[in-house]
Structure formats: structure tokens, C-alpha cells
Amino acid sequence: MTDMKNTDMEEINIATDVLVLGGGLTGIKAASEIAGSGYKVILVEKDAELGSQKGPESLIGLEEEYKGLQDLDDKIKADSNVEILTQTSLVSTAGVTGDFIARLSKGEEVIEHNVGAIVVATDFSVGALNEKYGLSLTDNVLTQSRMDELLASEADKEKLANKTVAFLVGLGQEGNPLVLERVLRSVLALQEIDGCNVYIYAGELKVASNGLERMYKDSREKGAVFFKLTEKPEIVENGKTISFFDPVARRDIEISPDLIVVEEEMSANHLNEELAEILRIDVGPLGFLQKDNVHFFPIRSNREGIFVAGSTREISGLPSAWTDVENIAVEVRNLLGDGKKSVAKNKAIVDEAKCVICLTCYRCCPHGAIYWGDKKAIISPVACQGCGICASECPMDAIQIGGFDDGAMSEEVKNGVVSGNGTPRIIAFCCQNSGFEAGEMADVFKLQLPDGLRMIKVPCAGKIDIDYILNAFVAGADGVMVMACHPGNCKSENGNTYAQWRVNDAYRMLEEVGLEKDRLCFVGTASNMGSGFSSIVVDMEKRINELGLSPLK
């Protein structure tokens, strides 16, 4: 940990209103929970009605629970802590955690709100996949949504009696448990109808969700026939017949269904990218608003104080959206408290005399914690995570990070180059989240470590200035290691990438002064890699032994 104990703290005031974007069930639930813990909430919905976004797809299998949700709309409207803005959208944001300025447009009107935190709760979009199967939608070729509608109406349900229904799932897309759950729900419902025969042509069955395997078994017991295929069956004349070759029975199996139900895909909301730009948060895989980085799970974005819920961050049904909302409620309370926050004064300090407001720091801060005033860049102590990427990128060396200022760091490097009785002197700059933990683990478990190894803790590999590396060599190190988190695991997203770039630059400089490249290395590590750490540093020592001690000492 940074030396928080020794640093001066100061109390600052922060805004405690919370902006919730998206008035679907997840957004409403978030507004209700956050308002319930005493904060004022502005709930923003682009459509005319709240809850209108909720598709039946996220409610599959939750009929009972849904009854309890029916009054959620009304309750939220009656909640004096919640201001509802429909037909409204977010146009821009400024400021940082604890002090965002959100500009909203409602028709002609532009409304400004000062909020401490923002919750994003957009829904996923549903799309038909009939084309993937070469099918056109007709009265006999239906989407899953259409089938859900039929099953919801008693009159339509009757018409399904004595019909042969074929489902196509997992062959037009990789699929996910929510897609399968919708299919299994309808299959089970159809089997309650007289004379209904159900066939399911399935790729991989995505049963990794509570209750699905049991539903799968129940539907088979009730007579549904599953054909598990590795490729699409042959479909003739827009579904008049469906056939495939069964390798076990060694023959073609052909069926002429009355109805074909085609799976649907669920994808990220088309508004996500625009929102991400306005909020300065990252777009992750497949257009959802969360990077695939374990440190963000479940509900964090790359910016402190901006949270992502439910289908905003991945395809999710209501149960996991509810889990997200509860987690957000806890985080919001932790962040905003009673509007007074105690923060370390020296978390990141910008030297006014040096800063030329070039905005390098503003651009490189992965947490969106930096803005600027008339005289210098300003770093929000609430939003700042202390990674120090800005400090190392600043061309004027105008930024110092509490507990890791450049003076102290170079002192540590000098003291770290110690004689290992003729063995190589190795300086390892270690990220406190990964390499340093792994190194301590190796030490505590008494795994093999070179005598001349010294670990120097940095808040994030992004803090490792190229000067640190070069100075270590100047001070007489025979080898220098940069031990960062594995790509994709950096808490500051790309601190490890910056470190890798700087190591690459340093390679070039070493070459110029005639030092061997092998004296410097960059490795990805994780906190649980005690034995991995040991073997990496032992290998490094071996390589240096082959080169001999540094000619610079």
C-alpha cells in the first residue's frame, strides 16, 4: 500500500445526486435502490414511457417474480427522491467523479445536473437470425419473440394444437443460456398443448445457468426430440422439410414441420457507443460497455463513479441485472457517503511552475480523473487511482504521485543495486498488484530467488519511467526487469502497455550505448504466480551470468 498513514488528508465536498441512464426495469430498480439509501436520483429515459424497454426476453421464466415488479413503475413515480425525465437523452458530460456535470436534452430544453455518480442501464437489442438459416419469416417461419407472443395468448395457443414445431437454436450463432432458456420455456409450454410435437435442432446447448439442465431433461421426458448437430440441417423450400444425416443411425432423418421457430440473437444496444463517448468510458467486446478485465467485474467501468448494470455490460437476464444493481447500490454509498469525502492531499500533485497545460495527462489518464484550470492540469483526488501513468508520460515531469515521487524512487534504485557477492545485481520494478505480490509469495514460500535481486514496488507498471530503467543501469545494475500485470489484467487498463513501450524504447537506447538487450526484460505476471516468478527471475539470472557483469559498474 502507499504510505497513506503518513500523508495528510483533507475533506472535500462532493455532489450526491445520482444520474441513472435507461428507464427499463434495470434502470428503475437502480433508481429505486439508490433513492432508497437516501440519494436524489435523476432517472433518464429516451422513450415516452418507463419500463417500455423491457422485452419479454429478460423476463423469461420469471412470471412469478414479474408480478412483484408490476408496481415498480408506479412506486418509482411516487418516490419523491426520484426525478423522472422521459424523452430525454444525455448530450454531454464534463467534470469528474463526485462532480460530474451532465447536460440532458428533453425536446428543445437543455437541463444541467450536477451529479456525483452515473449508472448506465441500457437494454440489449434482439435480432432475428432467419437469414442465417436461409429462411424468410412467414406465417410458418417465426421468430422466438413471435412464438413467445403466441404462447402468451390463450386464443393463439389453441391454434397450436396438433402442430409439429421445429426449433432452430445454436446453429446460427454461438448462443448463450438466455437464448436457450427462451427456447426451453416455449418447448415446455408447447408440450402442454394437445397433440403438439416438438423437435429441436441444436448446436451446443448453452445450459450454464441455474435450472436449464433440468428444463432440458423435463422437456425430453415430455416427448420433445433434440437433434444435436454440428452444422445446420438441410432446409428445403423455406422450411417445408428439414433433414440431416444421423451418423449413429446411419441414415437421413427428415421432418416436415408445420411451424419453424428461429432463434434470435441478443446484441449490445446501438446507443452504447455514443454513450461511451459522452461518458468517456470504454467499449468492450461486442459493443458492451465493459472491458474484459476481472478488476472491473461486476459493475465498474474504467472511470470511478460511472457504473454499468445488466445488459449494458453483457447479455444478462433480470437475475444478474438485479445482482448488479445491488452491487452498484453498495458502491454508490461507499463513494458518495454523506457528501463529504476524506482524500489524501498528495495522491497526485501537479506542479504549477512546470505544467504547460499540454493535456498529455488528460489524454492518457485511463480513469478520466484529469481536467484543467487556467494555470495547470487538475487531478481529482476522488477519481484518481494513483497509478502514475500521467506522471511518467508528462513531458515536463510536472506530476508527482504520493508515496512514489521520483526522488524517492531513484534513491530506492540506487540502494537496490547491491552486491550479491559477485552474482548479478538485478533490479525488478514490480507492479504492486501483480509482480510484487508474486515476488513476496516466492520469498515467503522460500522458492529459489537470485541473491542480487531487489524488487522495487510501483503502484502500476505505467509508473515506470524510462529514466528509472536507465538510471538503474547507470547505478550499476547488471539486469533490469519490469514486472507488470498480464495484458488485459491491469487495473489501470493500459499501464502495462505503457511499460512495454518504455521497455522497447529502452532497448534502443541500450543498443546505442552498447549494452546487451538481454539485460532488460518485460514480463507479464499475476499475484498468484509465486513459482512462476521464481522461475522467471532465476532464468534472468542465468542469462546475465552468460553475459557477465555489467561493463558500466
Next chain:
Amino acid sequence: MSTKNKKVMVIGGGIAGLTAAWELSRFNIDVELIEKTPFLGGYAIRYCCKATDECRQCGACTVEAMLKNVVNEPKIRVHLATDVEKINNSGRLSVDLKKSSYKPDSATEGVIRGYSKNNSPLHVIVDKEKCEENPDAVPEGAVELDTMGFSGKLDVDAVILASGFKPFDAEQKGTYGYEKFPNVVTGMDLELIIRENATVVRPSDGKTAQKIAFIQCVGSRDESLGNLWCSQVCCPYALRMAERIKHKNADAEITVFYMDIQNVGKDYAGFYEKCKTEFRFVRNIPVDVFPMENDSLSMRYMNEEDGLCINEEFDLLVLSVGIMPGPDNSNLSDLFDVVLNEDGFFAGIDKLNSTSTLKDGIFLAGTVAGPKDIAASMAHAGQAASEVIKHLGVS
């Protein structure tokens, strides 16, 4: 109302219990964390990093971080080697605790070590006699198991059950020869092999395993056992470990026997496509395993194309064991008067709130309530903490 004097008991120190305890402590709530074994961390603290040239999002390293949070947090009182004896439910919940009857599986030297450097104590003496024979082998700071454990009564305002799961006991599937043939290991064993050795070696001869087979769904999705659930974690951990093995040893030949591959990570389709280029996937679960002379294993399975049986030899066989209800579930269910579902996991009040129970003041977190991975267990624990905070009226 203030948080003063509010106290919550968390039962189980796996990732779910650790997360719940930590979240509550951030609200200034006192936490009594009860763990049956001498070490915190549950199963997930023994898992390896599965990164290749990039992180594979297995979540194992986040368990280390959470354990560190908890051991450094004075509001959390940890009671190791302790078990629940009895509940007296009158106003505040009063829970009688006793020393647990924990017994380690095996302990050479008579000392066992925690899996993380953050375990405190790190070494526990489980066999005093063995230690006396060879006192030099006893690490400094080792604590005798006999002296650990808390017995007595604690009054609390709420209880979170986070007693976790049990990995499927592979010996129940006798034809795979687990514990009979040295080179048949479970996913749990492989996690530890990689964590401790940073490489994959055959238990029989310590040689690098070249031809490796994974069998999926061992114990899960198995009607003959009555286990009608997908464990949700074994496809992800198997494919991630397979990728890691392949990354370190490009010559390794990996075959995955499966029924249906479940999604791994956020970009699951992309990940699966990549795996398909690197491993062979066979959609068939082999039934019999035969030992060969060199301790290799021969397996018989059905070829998909022609439906015929083939025999094939492998260096190492990994059984992807799944998540089973915890061994104490029925006992805890009786003690706390909270019902189990038909699969033997604890039942929440409904699907949207699977952390609250029908019993006032008793909450659930993690795999105690059904299969979950690390990230989902942590999220569930966060939800439980939120429900507890509402229940206590903390503001």
C-alpha cells in the same frame, strides 16, 4: 440508525465469504468470519494463473487481492478451524461455535501450508509427533491445529451462509480410474499442479505431458447420479488451462471430450474459435480408461463421423469435475432452518433475490446457493452484503 454495534457473522471463508465480509466492513459493520479449515480462501485460493500472452480472465488473482484486504481489515475478526454448533434465535441471533473437526487429507512432515502468502498463520502443525521427529522441518511461526478454533457464543444481527461447494469426487466415476492410475487427475489437481510447478508434469514420472485429454462434465449433467445441473465453471477452467498449456508448449496435443461447450469470457465466440484451431474437440464422453505399461492411459470413445469405437492413448487425463452441494449443507440447513433446493444447494427467496432466505436475518452468498464462478460468487456476495445492510437499516 447508525452502524454502531451492528455485527454480522459470515460462515465460510471462501471467495464469497471474504467478499461479503469485506463489503460489510466498509460500512463499519463488525464481522465475525467463521472458517472450518485452518486457512482462509476456500477452493479458489489454490487456482493457477491461466494467462497466455494475455490474461484469460479466470479471476484467480482477484481472490489473492480479496484475501489480502480481509486479513488487513481490523473490523473483520477471523475464527479459523471453527464450526457452527447451534443457533439460538431470539431477538439477536446467537450462535454457538465450536472447534471444527477438520482433518487434512495428507500431511507429509506433519505440517500443512496455506496456499497463499496472505494466509495467517501460514503453517499449521497437524501431527505433533511427526514434527517432534524432525523439528528442523517445522517452519517458524507454525501454529498447532489443536490450539486453534473458537468455542463459545457470539451474538450477531445477521448471518451470511457462504460455506461453498464440494468438487465432485471423481472416485465415484470408478471407470476413469482416479486415484488408481497416477496420470488421471482432476481439474482441481491440475490447478494446483500448475500453480505450484508453473508447468504441467505427469504425476507418475515428472515428465512434461505431451498428449493430454480433458473429459468434461465429470459429475455434472449426469442423470445416473441425479446431478441435473451444469456446473458452469468446468468448460471455462478446462479451456483456459488447455490454452495455457498449449501456450507454454506448442507441441502439446490436447483433446477435449465434451457434450456442449459453455461460453468462456465476454468474447466467447472468438475464444471458442481460437480453441478449435488449437485443440481437437470430440463430442463424445468416453466411458472406460485402461492403464498402459508406461503409465499412459488408453481410452475408448465413439468416432463422430462413422459412429465406430476407437482406442487412443494419452499421457495425462484431466477429469473436469464440477460443483456439488457443500458437505455441510444439510446440517446447516437444519441448524438455520433454511431450505435446500431439489439439487441440494440453498434456496433463496426467489430468482431475482437469491441471497435472501425465507428465514429473517439469514442470507446466502456464493456457491452455497448453486454453481458459480469466482466473479459470480463475488457479485453474489456483494448482493448479499447489500441485502444485509438494508436488513440492518444501516445508514
